[in-house]
Amino acid sequence: MTALVAVAHGSRDPRSAAVVHQLLDVVRALSPSVDVRGSFLDLSAPLLGDVLRGVYADGHRSAVVVPLLLGKAFHARVDVPGAVADVRLPGLAVTIADVLGPDPRLESAALRRLASVGVRSRDRTLGVVLAGAGSSHAPANALVSSIADRWAAGSGWAGVEAAFASSATPDVPTAVARLRARGARRIAVASWFLAPGFLPDRVSRLAGPDALIAPPLGPDPEVAELILHRYHSALPTPLAATA
Template structure:
Protein backbone atom coordinates (compact mmCIF):
# COMPACT_ATOMS: atom_id res chain seq x y z
CA UNK A 1 0.00 0.00 0.00
CA UNK A 2 1.17 3.51 -0.79
CA UNK A 3 2.45 5.23 2.34
CA UNK A 4 0.99 8.49 3.59
CA UNK A 5 3.71 10.95 4.59
CA UNK A 6 2.26 14.03 6.23
CA UNK A 7 4.48 17.10 6.29
CA UNK A 8 4.00 20.12 8.55
CA UNK A 9 5.99 23.33 8.59
CA UNK A 10 7.71 22.71 11.90
CA UNK A 11 8.28 24.95 14.91
CA UNK A 12 10.68 25.49 17.78
CA UNK A 13 7.64 25.27 20.05
CA UNK A 14 7.32 21.61 21.13
CA UNK A 15 3.53 21.96 21.36
CA UNK A 16 3.40 22.23 17.58
CA UNK A 17 5.04 18.89 16.79
CA UNK A 18 3.10 17.22 19.61
CA UNK A 19 -0.18 18.41 18.08
CA UNK A 20 0.82 17.18 14.63
CA UNK A 21 1.57 13.75 16.06
CA UNK A 22 -1.77 13.73 17.90
CA UNK A 23 -3.55 14.50 14.62
CA UNK A 24 -1.74 11.67 12.87
CA UNK A 25 -2.73 9.30 15.66
CA UNK A 26 -6.35 10.10 14.78
CA UNK A 27 -5.58 9.46 11.09
CA UNK A 28 -4.10 6.07 12.01
CA UNK A 29 -7.15 5.22 14.09
CA UNK A 30 -9.35 5.89 11.07
CA UNK A 31 -7.17 3.79 8.74
CA UNK A 32 -5.25 1.24 10.84
CA UNK A 33 -3.88 -0.63 7.82
CA UNK A 34 -2.33 2.48 6.28
CA UNK A 35 1.32 3.34 6.91
CA UNK A 36 1.07 6.94 8.17
CA UNK A 37 4.22 8.90 8.97
CA UNK A 38 4.85 12.46 10.09
CA UNK A 39 7.56 14.85 8.95
CA UNK A 40 8.50 18.52 8.97
CA UNK A 41 9.97 21.03 6.57
CA UNK A 42 12.05 22.90 9.14
CA UNK A 43 12.72 23.47 12.84
CA UNK A 44 11.39 20.05 13.92
CA UNK A 45 12.40 16.45 13.31
CA UNK A 46 12.15 14.21 11.42
CA UNK A 47 12.58 16.10 8.16
CA UNK A 48 10.60 15.16 5.07
CA UNK A 49 13.59 13.80 3.13
CA UNK A 50 14.63 11.54 5.99
CA UNK A 51 11.13 10.10 6.30
CA UNK A 52 10.88 9.48 2.55
CA UNK A 53 14.19 7.63 2.66
CA UNK A 54 12.93 5.54 5.57
CA UNK A 55 9.73 4.76 3.67
CA UNK A 56 11.75 3.48 0.74
CA UNK A 57 14.05 1.55 3.05
CA UNK A 58 11.05 -0.21 4.55
CA UNK A 59 10.08 -1.53 1.15
CA UNK A 60 7.52 0.95 -0.13
CA UNK A 61 7.67 1.81 -3.80
CA UNK A 62 5.28 4.78 -3.62
CA UNK A 63 4.24 7.48 -1.18
CA UNK A 64 1.81 10.37 -1.07
CA UNK A 65 3.07 13.50 0.66
CA UNK A 66 0.16 15.36 2.28
CA UNK A 67 1.07 18.95 3.25
CA UNK A 68 -0.49 19.81 6.60
CA UNK A 69 -0.91 23.38 5.43
CA UNK A 70 -4.13 25.38 5.48
CA UNK A 71 -3.39 27.45 2.37
CA UNK A 72 -1.61 27.37 -0.95
CA UNK A 73 1.30 29.66 -0.11
CA UNK A 74 5.10 29.58 -0.44
CA UNK A 75 5.65 26.45 1.65
CA UNK A 76 3.20 24.45 -0.45
CA UNK A 77 4.30 25.83 -3.81
CA UNK A 78 8.07 25.84 -3.26
CA UNK A 79 9.29 24.20 -0.04
CA UNK A 80 7.42 20.90 -0.24
CA UNK A 81 8.31 20.11 -3.88
CA UNK A 82 11.86 21.26 -3.17
CA UNK A 83 12.24 18.93 -0.21
CA UNK A 84 10.88 16.00 -2.23
CA UNK A 85 13.29 16.73 -5.09
CA UNK A 86 16.20 17.12 -2.68
CA UNK A 87 15.57 13.66 -1.25
CA UNK A 88 16.65 12.19 -4.63
CA UNK A 89 14.76 8.90 -4.47
CA UNK A 90 14.25 7.62 -8.02
CA UNK A 91 13.20 4.22 -6.66
CA UNK A 92 10.27 5.79 -4.77
CA UNK A 93 7.32 7.23 -6.67
CA UNK A 94 6.23 10.32 -4.73
CA UNK A 95 2.98 12.19 -5.34
CA UNK A 96 2.31 15.50 -3.59
CA UNK A 97 -1.30 15.95 -2.49
CA UNK A 98 -3.18 19.23 -2.26
CA UNK A 99 -2.92 21.30 0.90
CA UNK A 100 -5.74 20.91 3.40
CA UNK A 101 -7.47 24.22 2.76
CA UNK A 102 -9.82 25.58 1.86
CA UNK A 103 -12.34 22.95 2.89
CA UNK A 104 -15.63 22.99 4.84
CA UNK A 105 -14.20 20.46 7.30
CA UNK A 106 -11.59 22.97 8.42
CA UNK A 107 -14.30 25.57 8.95
CA UNK A 108 -16.32 23.10 11.00
CA UNK A 109 -13.29 22.37 13.15
CA UNK A 110 -12.61 26.08 13.69
CA UNK A 111 -16.24 26.68 14.67
CA UNK A 112 -16.12 23.75 17.11
CA UNK A 113 -13.06 25.27 18.75
CA UNK A 114 -15.02 28.52 19.16
CA UNK A 115 -18.01 26.67 20.57
CA UNK A 116 -15.73 24.97 23.09
CA UNK A 117 -14.96 28.45 24.44
CA UNK A 118 -18.66 29.24 24.85
CA UNK A 119 -19.20 31.11 21.58
CA UNK A 120 -22.67 30.69 20.11
CA UNK A 121 -24.34 31.81 16.90
CA UNK A 122 -26.76 34.73 17.08
CA UNK A 123 -24.86 36.77 19.68
CA UNK A 124 -25.23 40.30 18.32
CA UNK A 125 -22.81 41.71 20.90
CA UNK A 126 -19.98 39.48 19.71
CA UNK A 127 -17.41 40.24 17.04
CA UNK A 128 -15.24 37.40 15.74
CA UNK A 129 -11.72 37.66 14.35
CA UNK A 130 -10.70 34.81 12.04
CA UNK A 131 -6.94 34.83 12.53
CA UNK A 132 -4.44 33.12 10.25
CA UNK A 133 -0.71 33.21 9.70
CA UNK A 134 -0.68 35.57 6.70
CA UNK A 135 1.22 35.15 3.47
CA UNK A 136 2.91 37.15 0.72
CA UNK A 137 0.78 35.02 -1.64
CA UNK A 138 -2.41 37.08 -1.93
CA UNK A 139 -4.77 34.18 -2.84
CA UNK A 140 -3.95 32.46 0.45
CA UNK A 141 -5.05 35.55 2.38
CA UNK A 142 -8.10 35.97 0.15
CA UNK A 143 -9.24 32.45 1.06
CA UNK A 144 -9.28 33.38 4.76
CA UNK A 145 -11.14 36.61 3.98
CA UNK A 146 -13.74 34.67 2.00
CA UNK A 147 -14.38 32.36 4.95
CA UNK A 148 -14.78 35.36 7.27
CA UNK A 149 -17.30 36.90 4.87
CA UNK A 150 -19.26 33.65 4.70
CA UNK A 151 -19.38 33.39 8.50
CA UNK A 152 -20.44 37.02 8.80
CA UNK A 153 -23.40 36.41 6.50
CA UNK A 154 -24.79 33.47 8.46
CA UNK A 155 -23.66 33.69 12.07
CA UNK A 156 -25.81 36.42 13.57
CA UNK A 157 -22.72 37.97 15.17
CA UNK A 158 -21.92 41.69 15.10
CA UNK A 159 -19.33 40.91 12.44
CA UNK A 160 -16.47 38.66 11.39
CA UNK A 161 -13.13 40.08 10.29
CA UNK A 162 -10.07 38.29 8.91
CA UNK A 163 -6.71 39.09 10.47
CA UNK A 164 -3.15 37.90 10.03
CA UNK A 165 -0.25 37.41 12.38
CA UNK A 166 2.38 38.44 9.81
CA UNK A 167 3.03 39.33 6.16
CA UNK A 168 -0.49 40.58 5.43
CA UNK A 169 -3.13 43.09 6.50
CA UNK A 170 -5.26 43.62 8.46
CA UNK A 171 -3.50 42.75 11.68
CA UNK A 172 -5.42 41.65 14.76
CA UNK A 173 -5.74 45.10 16.43
CA UNK A 174 -7.11 46.54 13.17
CA UNK A 175 -9.66 43.75 12.89
CA UNK A 176 -10.73 44.23 16.51
CA UNK A 177 -11.12 47.98 15.91
CA UNK A 178 -13.36 47.35 12.90
CA UNK A 179 -15.56 45.04 14.93
CA UNK A 180 -15.82 47.60 17.74
CA UNK A 181 -16.93 50.19 15.17
CA UNK A 182 -19.73 47.81 14.16
CA UNK A 183 -20.99 47.64 17.72
CA UNK A 184 -19.23 44.54 19.03
CA UNK A 185 -18.97 44.69 22.80
CA UNK A 186 -17.04 41.46 23.13
CA UNK A 187 -14.38 39.85 20.92
CA UNK A 188 -13.66 36.22 20.14
CA UNK A 189 -10.80 34.92 18.02
CA UNK A 190 -11.22 31.89 15.79
CA UNK A 191 -7.97 30.10 14.98
CA UNK A 192 -6.97 29.40 11.38
CA UNK A 193 -3.88 27.55 12.62
CA UNK A 194 -3.35 23.82 12.72
CA UNK A 195 -1.20 23.77 15.86
CA UNK A 196 0.02 26.00 18.70
CA UNK A 197 3.17 28.03 18.26
CA UNK A 198 4.68 31.50 18.07
CA UNK A 199 2.16 32.99 15.64
CA UNK A 200 -0.99 31.76 17.43
CA UNK A 201 0.49 33.06 20.69
CA UNK A 202 1.12 36.42 19.01
CA UNK A 203 -2.49 36.55 17.82
CA UNK A 204 -3.75 35.87 21.35
CA UNK A 205 -1.53 38.59 22.81
CA UNK A 206 -2.61 41.15 20.22
CA UNK A 207 -6.28 40.36 20.75
CA UNK A 208 -6.00 41.48 24.36
CA UNK A 209 -6.74 39.86 27.72
CA UNK A 210 -10.52 40.27 27.43
CA UNK A 211 -10.82 38.41 24.13
CA UNK A 212 -11.99 34.80 24.03
CA UNK A 213 -9.37 32.91 22.01
CA UNK A 214 -10.13 29.52 20.48
CA UNK A 215 -7.57 26.73 20.31
CA UNK A 216 -5.94 25.79 16.96
CA UNK A 217 -7.65 23.10 14.89
CA UNK A 218 -5.39 20.35 16.21
CA UNK A 219 -6.35 16.68 16.34
CA UNK A 220 -9.91 17.18 15.17
CA UNK A 221 -11.59 14.10 13.62
CA UNK A 222 -12.75 16.05 10.56
CA UNK A 223 -9.23 17.36 9.98
CA UNK A 224 -7.99 13.77 10.15
CA UNK A 225 -10.68 12.75 7.64
CA UNK A 226 -9.52 15.57 5.38
CA UNK A 227 -5.91 14.32 5.51
CA UNK A 228 -7.13 10.93 4.30
CA UNK A 229 -9.29 12.56 1.64
CA UNK A 230 -6.31 14.48 0.25
CA UNK A 231 -4.30 11.25 0.25
CA UNK A 232 -7.02 9.36 -1.65
CA UNK A 233 -7.52 12.20 -4.14
CA UNK A 234 -3.81 12.28 -4.90
CA UNK A 235 -3.85 8.56 -5.67
CA UNK A 236 -6.65 9.04 -8.20
CA UNK A 237 -5.29 12.28 -9.65
CA UNK A 238 -8.25 14.31 -8.36
CA UNK A 239 -7.61 17.91 -7.30
CA UNK A 240 -9.84 20.07 -5.14
CA UNK A 241 -10.97 23.56 -6.12
CA UNK A 242 -8.67 26.09 -4.53
CA UNK A 243 -11.13 28.95 -4.27
CA UNK A 244 -12.85 29.40 -0.90
Protein backbone atom coordinates in the same frame (compact mmCIF):
# COMPACT_ATOMS: atom_id res chain seq x y z
CA MET B 1 0.73 -0.20 0.18
CA THR B 2 1.46 3.43 -0.58
CA ALA B 3 2.71 5.26 2.50
CA LEU B 4 1.04 8.47 3.66
CA VAL B 5 3.73 10.97 4.62
CA ALA B 6 2.22 14.05 6.24
CA VAL B 7 4.44 17.12 6.27
CA ALA B 8 3.88 20.14 8.52
CA HIS B 9 5.82 23.39 8.54
CA GLY B 10 7.65 22.79 11.82
CA SER B 11 8.24 25.07 14.80
CA ARG B 12 10.70 25.70 17.60
CA ASP B 13 7.72 25.41 19.94
CA PRO B 14 7.48 21.73 20.98
CA ARG B 15 3.70 22.06 21.39
CA SER B 16 3.39 22.35 17.61
CA ALA B 17 4.97 19.00 16.78
CA ALA B 18 3.11 17.35 19.65
CA VAL B 19 -0.26 18.47 18.25
CA VAL B 20 0.69 17.36 14.72
CA HIS B 21 1.50 13.89 16.06
CA GLN B 22 -1.81 13.82 17.97
CA LEU B 23 -3.63 14.64 14.73
CA LEU B 24 -1.82 11.84 12.90
CA ASP B 25 -2.80 9.43 15.67
CA VAL B 26 -6.43 10.25 14.80
CA VAL B 27 -5.66 9.58 11.13
CA ARG B 28 -4.21 6.17 12.07
CA ALA B 29 -7.26 5.35 14.17
CA LEU B 30 -9.55 6.17 11.24
CA SER B 31 -7.54 4.07 8.76
CA PRO B 32 -5.37 1.49 10.54
CA SER B 33 -4.32 -0.18 7.28
CA VAL B 34 -2.49 2.93 6.02
CA ASP B 35 1.14 3.46 6.99
CA VAL B 36 0.97 7.04 8.28
CA ARG B 37 4.17 8.93 9.01
CA GLY B 38 4.75 12.48 10.17
CA SER B 39 7.45 14.88 9.01
CA PHE B 40 8.37 18.56 8.95
CA LEU B 41 9.85 21.05 6.52
CA ASP B 42 12.03 22.80 9.08
CA LEU B 43 12.64 23.48 12.78
CA SER B 44 11.21 20.13 13.96
CA ALA B 45 12.27 16.53 13.49
CA PRO B 46 12.02 14.30 11.55
CA LEU B 47 12.47 16.21 8.31
CA LEU B 48 10.53 15.23 5.21
CA GLY B 49 13.57 13.91 3.34
CA ASP B 50 14.59 11.67 6.23
CA VAL B 51 11.09 10.21 6.49
CA LEU B 52 10.92 9.49 2.76
CA ARG B 53 14.26 7.71 2.96
CA GLY B 54 12.93 5.69 5.89
CA VAL B 55 9.79 4.80 3.95
CA TYR B 56 11.97 3.47 1.13
CA ALA B 57 14.24 1.57 3.52
CA ASP B 58 11.17 -0.10 5.02
CA GLY B 59 10.18 -1.51 1.64
CA HIS B 60 7.70 1.03 0.26
CA ARG B 61 8.08 1.91 -3.38
CA SER B 62 5.44 4.64 -3.46
CA ALA B 63 4.41 7.42 -1.10
CA VAL B 64 1.90 10.26 -1.06
CA VAL B 65 3.12 13.42 0.65
CA VAL B 66 0.19 15.29 2.22
CA PRO B 67 1.07 18.90 3.10
CA LEU B 68 -0.51 19.86 6.42
CA LEU B 69 -0.94 23.40 5.13
CA LEU B 70 -4.16 25.39 5.05
CA GLY B 71 -3.47 27.24 1.80
CA LYS B 72 -1.32 27.25 -1.32
CA ALA B 73 1.30 29.76 -0.24
CA PHE B 74 5.09 29.61 -0.58
CA HIS B 75 5.60 26.45 1.48
CA ALA B 76 3.14 24.48 -0.64
CA ARG B 77 4.27 25.86 -4.00
CA VAL B 78 8.04 25.84 -3.41
CA ASP B 79 9.26 24.23 -0.19
CA VAL B 80 7.39 20.92 -0.33
CA PRO B 81 8.24 20.13 -3.99
CA GLY B 82 11.83 21.20 -3.35
CA ALA B 83 12.20 18.92 -0.34
CA VAL B 84 10.76 15.99 -2.31
CA ALA B 85 13.10 16.66 -5.25
CA ASP B 86 16.12 16.75 -2.94
CA VAL B 87 15.52 13.16 -1.79
CA ARG B 88 16.66 11.61 -5.10
CA LEU B 89 15.43 8.06 -4.63
CA PRO B 90 14.75 6.70 -8.15
CA GLY B 91 13.11 3.60 -6.69
CA LEU B 92 10.49 5.57 -4.73
CA ALA B 93 7.53 7.10 -6.60
CA VAL B 94 6.39 10.18 -4.67
CA THR B 95 3.14 12.03 -5.34
CA ILE B 96 2.38 15.34 -3.64
CA ALA B 97 -1.26 15.70 -2.60
CA ASP B 98 -3.20 18.93 -2.48
CA VAL B 99 -3.01 21.14 0.61
CA LEU B 100 -5.79 20.89 3.17
CA GLY B 101 -7.55 24.15 2.38
CA PRO B 102 -9.98 25.22 1.25
CA ASP B 103 -12.41 22.63 2.56
CA PRO B 104 -15.64 22.88 4.61
CA ARG B 105 -14.21 20.41 7.13
CA LEU B 106 -11.61 22.95 8.18
CA GLU B 107 -14.31 25.55 8.75
CA SER B 108 -16.34 23.06 10.80
CA ALA B 109 -13.30 22.34 12.95
CA ALA B 110 -12.63 26.06 13.49
CA LEU B 111 -16.25 26.64 14.51
CA ARG B 112 -16.11 23.72 16.94
CA ARG B 113 -13.00 25.24 18.50
CA LEU B 114 -14.88 28.52 18.92
CA ALA B 115 -17.78 26.71 20.55
CA SER B 116 -15.34 25.03 22.95
CA VAL B 117 -14.55 28.44 24.50
CA GLY B 118 -18.20 29.40 24.88
CA VAL B 119 -18.96 31.17 21.60
CA ARG B 120 -22.53 30.77 20.39
CA SER B 121 -24.22 31.93 17.20
CA ARG B 122 -26.73 34.79 17.15
CA ASP B 123 -24.84 36.71 19.83
CA ARG B 124 -25.05 40.31 18.60
CA THR B 125 -22.70 41.48 21.35
CA LEU B 126 -19.85 39.40 19.96
CA GLY B 127 -17.33 40.17 17.24
CA VAL B 128 -15.18 37.36 15.85
CA VAL B 129 -11.67 37.64 14.44
CA LEU B 130 -10.66 34.80 12.12
CA ALA B 131 -6.89 34.83 12.52
CA GLY B 132 -4.43 33.22 10.13
CA ALA B 133 -0.70 33.32 9.65
CA GLY B 134 -0.66 35.69 6.68
CA SER B 135 1.27 35.29 3.44
CA SER B 136 2.92 37.32 0.69
CA HIS B 137 0.77 35.20 -1.67
CA ALA B 138 -2.46 37.19 -1.92
CA PRO B 139 -4.79 34.26 -2.83
CA ALA B 140 -3.89 32.51 0.44
CA ASN B 141 -5.01 35.57 2.39
CA ALA B 142 -8.11 35.94 0.24
CA LEU B 143 -9.16 32.43 1.25
CA VAL B 144 -9.24 33.43 4.93
CA SER B 145 -11.09 36.64 4.11
CA SER B 146 -13.72 34.76 2.11
CA ILE B 147 -14.38 32.45 5.06
CA ALA B 148 -14.76 35.44 7.37
CA ASP B 149 -17.26 37.01 4.94
CA ARG B 150 -19.26 33.79 4.78
CA TRP B 151 -19.37 33.50 8.56
CA ALA B 152 -20.42 37.14 8.86
CA ALA B 153 -23.38 36.54 6.56
CA GLY B 154 -24.82 33.66 8.55
CA SER B 155 -23.61 33.74 12.14
CA GLY B 156 -25.71 36.47 13.70
CA TRP B 157 -22.63 37.95 15.38
CA ALA B 158 -21.87 41.67 15.39
CA GLY B 159 -19.31 40.96 12.70
CA VAL B 160 -16.47 38.74 11.53
CA GLU B 161 -13.11 40.10 10.41
CA ALA B 162 -10.13 38.25 8.97
CA ALA B 163 -6.77 39.19 10.46
CA PHE B 164 -3.19 38.03 10.00
CA ALA B 165 -0.27 37.51 12.34
CA SER B 166 2.35 38.56 9.78
CA SER B 167 3.00 39.45 6.12
CA ALA B 168 -0.54 40.69 5.43
CA THR B 169 -3.18 43.14 6.56
CA PRO B 170 -5.30 43.76 8.50
CA ASP B 171 -3.51 42.86 11.71
CA VAL B 172 -5.39 41.69 14.79
CA PRO B 173 -5.68 45.10 16.54
CA THR B 174 -7.14 46.61 13.35
CA ALA B 175 -9.69 43.82 13.05
CA VAL B 176 -10.67 44.22 16.70
CA ALA B 177 -11.10 47.97 16.26
CA ARG B 178 -13.36 47.42 13.24
CA LEU B 179 -15.54 45.03 15.23
CA ARG B 180 -15.75 47.45 18.15
CA ALA B 181 -16.83 50.18 15.75
CA ARG B 182 -19.65 47.88 14.61
CA GLY B 183 -20.93 47.56 18.15
CA ALA B 184 -19.18 44.41 19.37
CA ARG B 185 -18.79 44.54 23.15
CA ARG B 186 -16.89 41.26 23.34
CA ILE B 187 -14.24 39.75 21.07
CA ALA B 188 -13.54 36.12 20.20
CA VAL B 189 -10.69 34.84 18.07
CA ALA B 190 -11.15 31.84 15.76
CA SER B 191 -7.92 30.07 14.87
CA TRP B 192 -6.93 29.39 11.26
CA PHE B 193 -3.85 27.55 12.49
CA LEU B 194 -3.33 23.81 12.61
CA ALA B 195 -1.20 23.77 15.77
CA PRO B 196 0.04 26.11 18.52
CA GLY B 197 3.24 28.08 18.19
CA PHE B 198 4.76 31.54 17.93
CA LEU B 199 2.18 33.08 15.55
CA PRO B 200 -0.94 31.79 17.36
CA ASP B 201 0.54 33.08 20.62
CA ARG B 202 1.14 36.46 18.97
CA VAL B 203 -2.48 36.59 17.84
CA SER B 204 -3.64 35.86 21.39
CA ARG B 205 -1.52 38.67 22.84
CA LEU B 206 -2.68 41.18 20.25
CA ALA B 207 -6.36 40.33 20.72
CA GLY B 208 -6.27 41.61 24.29
CA PRO B 209 -6.65 40.05 27.73
CA ASP B 210 -10.46 39.84 27.63
CA ALA B 211 -10.79 38.10 24.26
CA LEU B 212 -12.07 34.54 24.01
CA ILE B 213 -9.30 32.60 22.25
CA ALA B 214 -10.19 29.40 20.42
CA PRO B 215 -7.46 26.76 20.22
CA PRO B 216 -5.93 25.75 16.86
CA LEU B 217 -7.65 23.12 14.72
CA GLY B 218 -5.46 20.35 16.15
CA PRO B 219 -6.49 16.68 16.37
CA ASP B 220 -9.99 17.16 15.04
CA PRO B 221 -11.66 14.10 13.46
CA GLU B 222 -12.80 16.04 10.38
CA VAL B 223 -9.29 17.37 9.82
CA ALA B 224 -8.05 13.78 10.04
CA GLU B 225 -10.71 12.70 7.53
CA LEU B 226 -9.55 15.48 5.22
CA ILE B 227 -5.94 14.27 5.39
CA LEU B 228 -7.10 10.79 4.35
CA HIS B 229 -9.22 12.28 1.56
CA ARG B 230 -6.21 14.17 0.19
CA TYR B 231 -4.16 10.96 0.38
CA HIS B 232 -6.72 8.80 -1.44
CA SER B 233 -7.29 11.48 -4.08
CA ALA B 234 -3.56 11.51 -4.85
CA LEU B 235 -2.97 7.76 -5.01
CA PRO B 236 -1.25 7.02 -8.32
CA THR B 237 -3.53 4.16 -9.40
CA PRO B 238 -6.96 2.79 -8.41
CA LEU B 239 -5.21 -0.44 -7.40
CA ALA B 240 -3.17 1.44 -4.76
CA ALA B 241 -6.37 2.56 -3.04
CA THR B 242 -7.18 -1.04 -2.17
CA ALA B 243 -3.66 -2.17 -1.28
